Amino acid sequence: MSHETPAEGERTEGDLTRTGMALKHERTWDYELDRIVEAVDEREASTVGLQFPEGLKRRGPAVADDLRELLADDVNVLISGQPCYGACDLDTYLMRRTDVFVHFGHSPMKESEKIIYVPLFSNVEVTPIMEESLAELADPKTDPDVGLVTTAQHMNKFDEMRAWLEERGYTVHTRRGDERLTHEGQVLGCNYASAEVDADQVLYVGGGKFHPLGLAMEHPEKTVVIADPVNNVVTVADTEKFLKQRYGAVHRAMDAETWGVIFCTKIGQGRWDVAREIVDANEDAYLLTMDEITPDRLTNFGMDAYVNTGCPRITTDDGPQFKKPMLTPGEYRIAVGEEPLEELSFDTFHGTW
């Protein structure tokens, strides 16, 4: 695939250059149309629903075209227009109303007969940036133990990463984490259970800083080295700036007289007991239910502060865009004095649905 800009209106295989959320590296992509066609035949399906994450939605029409070619004329193909940010975020409306439902780009959070998960793997090379990361890892002669984690889209290279480290004298520690995760060594933005390994250092191979920051917060006793093959940079996770932002939000929320407690209705983001417990114990807290959590939706309620029991990435990544402080459940407990400030930690999700 070249990085040339295609002519206006032309859509090329794997083209993400005009999505506004362009991926910074190339990805191999196998639509697994055979699996979909087979499921349609087996179930004698008359409707097929397709769901893509935001950055891949532009591929929807091309996939629909290919499927229409392969399927009988009376099979309807529907594309989900709902935002989608993870396997926790299935379009349950479309899923319930189609005979075959295909979720592209995320690894399964929970297996289901109904859902066909089609993964998406990056084909970026990982060893060049791993080579650079050696400068930040301990010498294997002094400390050979290293944990290894990555995200779903680099999972296809996990064995290669492990072998590469072992060749250099490291003892690589990995685990699958918990049931929310599909793969050995996989982390999610909300779950770092796979880093609970017997090593003082963890190497994260993957794009962005959010995942390794969460990891470092969740495992403060470990050194987290970030080898980012997407942006081609090696760093060590530094939680200080992140913590300052979070402490700032907690302090601003301490004076709140009204609290909106958000219960997220997305299939893999509901924490009913957590939300309920807060509302039951605080007469100034109100339970708000919604799927997308946006500044506009909250502004209409005019509360002084919010607690988000849904996706922690909304709270921590998007938090500054909200006009009022939005806290994780743990931060809420600090703001209302139930826990000391030192208890501030990263909000993580476990289990499925």
Added chain:
Amino acid sequence: MSHETPAEGERTEGDLTRTGMALKHERTWDYELDRIVEAVDEREASTVGLQFPEGLKRRGPAVADDLRELLADDVNVLISGQPCYGACDLDTYLMRRTDVFVHFGHSPMKESEKIIYVPLFSNVEVTPIMEESLAELADPKTDPDVGLVTTAQHMNKFDEMRAWLEERGYTVHTRRGDERLTHEGQVLGCNYASAEVDADQVLYVGGGKFHPLGLAMEHPEKTVVIADPVNNVVTVADTEKFLKQRYGAVHRAMDAETWGVIFCTKIGQGRWDVAREIVDANEDAYLLTMDEITPDRLTNFGMDAYVNTGCPRITTDDGPQFKKPMLTPGEYRIAVGEEPLEELSFDTFHGTW
């Protein structure tokens, strides 16, 4: 109620001044808490769901407080955080998961045992602006026939409006419209069936220009006089500017090579057959399903043009905010040459769900 700005953080009865969607006039408000409490007792409910339109969401916490006072401690009150723009737009997630579901501020689109509709009436005076509207209506001695329509929030004054016109020598023609409408003389942003009366002039008493514009488009043979007691202004509906904007969108869409056809998943906005028919007949058309229709959601798909089979107000009011032309189903037929340009008409909704 005074229009003084309350102190920061203070919430007064009926205060909408800081919602960003402040109503321009006062409204009486009866929460009908008795009906809600009665339903909770009858159904031995353990959960109550409350849904407010955008401009009234700020009242949610106060209503929840009052209900908590009246209800047993183990009854949970949940407030919908989903956007809400009409009775077509029920939060079905919350409705299904609560024992009693209360929808505030809109008149019923369809009666249901499950839903308690609590209406909201304006208490603005209507006769002063009706007095002014006489200048635009025909003299009753020449043409006494006048149709009378209004919106749900002025329904409490409908008899007064009728009597006032009759006292001045007019013969007032009204009808209920179709099953989508609750009241005699009521119009919705998507339904003007109540104006199908035997009169060449129709008086619309209510806020805003959208409703009377739709009415004038739907009934081009009638003169539509707007008596707006909210903005205190009398005008005659002029469809020219509106039509120009719509023709502009149709022309821009004529070159489209890809079409996104939106099926809206909101309970009262689904037109499956309309969407299906377009997609079946056009191989460059793709069916997209979503609840909220926003510029961001469509941009991710990168289509050349869109057809919205959901709320026509999104298409016509918000259309200019979308980066690509968005058409009503009728406008689509013109853009692809199935209908002549002269066929351009307002998109209306009939039936319920």
